[in-house]
Amino acid sequence: LKFVCLANDGIDEHMVWLIGLKNIFARQLPNMPKEYIVRLVMDRSHKSVMVIRRNQVVGGITYRPYVSQKFGEIAFCAITADEQVKGYGTRLMNHLKQHARDVDGLTHFLTYADNNAVGYFIKQDLVAVWRINGSVAMFRQQWMLRTFALRRNSQAESKNVS
Ligand code: ACO
Numbered sequence: 001l002k003f004v005c006l007a008n009d010g011i012d013e014h015m016v017w018l019i020g021l022k023n024i025f026a027r028q029l030p031n032m033p034k035e036y037i038v039r040l041v042m043d044r045s046h047k048s049v050m051v052i053r054r055n056q057v058v059g060g061i062t063y064r065p066y067v068s069q070k071f072g073e074i075a076f077c078a079i080t081a082d083e084q085v086k087g088y089g090t091r092l093m094n095h096l097k098q099h100a101r102d103v104d105g106l107t108h109f110l111t112y113a114d115n116n117a118v119g120y121f122i123k124q125d126l127v128a129v130w131r132i133n134g135s136v137a138m139f140r141q142q143w144m145l146r147t148f149a150l151r152r153n154s155q156a157e158s159k160n161v162s
Pocket residue numbers: 028029074075076077078079080083084085086087088089090091111112113114116117118119120123
């Protein structure tokens with residue numbers, strides 16, 4: 001089992017993993033347009049943290065670091081269906097936090113979390129710090145917008161986009 005963090009760098013093995021991850025997102029996030037998933041996963045300004053087991057992708061998180069503003073946007077997060085609730089999502093998020101802090105120099109994350117996944121995000125010790133209204137893309141409007149501090153041992157809270 002290994003964890004990798006990479007962008008679309010044209011290396012064959014990385015492309016195979018990114019396509020595997022894109023397929024997991026397409027299956028696990030059925031409300032997301034497939035073209036949109038492909039576009040962001042393959043976009044060079046996004047990075048993906050992936051869990052790889054026997055050279056197969058088990059799941060991952062695709063995010064965009066905004067380095068000068070010190071925050072990252074989590075675009076997609078999923079674990080393949082038969083491997084959920086085994087702790088991979090937690091380990092994945094821990095790797096993301098470490099990489100974001102140490103490599104990208106980020107201090108915060110924001111994401112538009114599916115209502116079903118809110119419990120998962122709260123358990124990852126992510127803290128909502130503010131809320132933003134308006135100007136979210138159409139297909140994201142019913143999702144929840146959250147921003148998270150990369151800080152441990154703080155109380156989690158969440159707010160709806162109105
Ligand atoms: N609701 C509430 N709690 C949850 C959920 C959930 N949907 N999923 C996991 N948890 C809890 C687990 O019970 C566990 O709690 P515990 O530590 O007290 O036992 C904790 O969160 C972590 O569980 P893991 O096993 O580490 O999580 P998993 O490997 O299943 O990954 C994930 C979680 C990514 C949400 C996975 O279930 C999944 O892919 N779901 C379908 C896709 C999805 O909803 N993705 C997120 C959409 S939002 C976005 O992409 C920005």
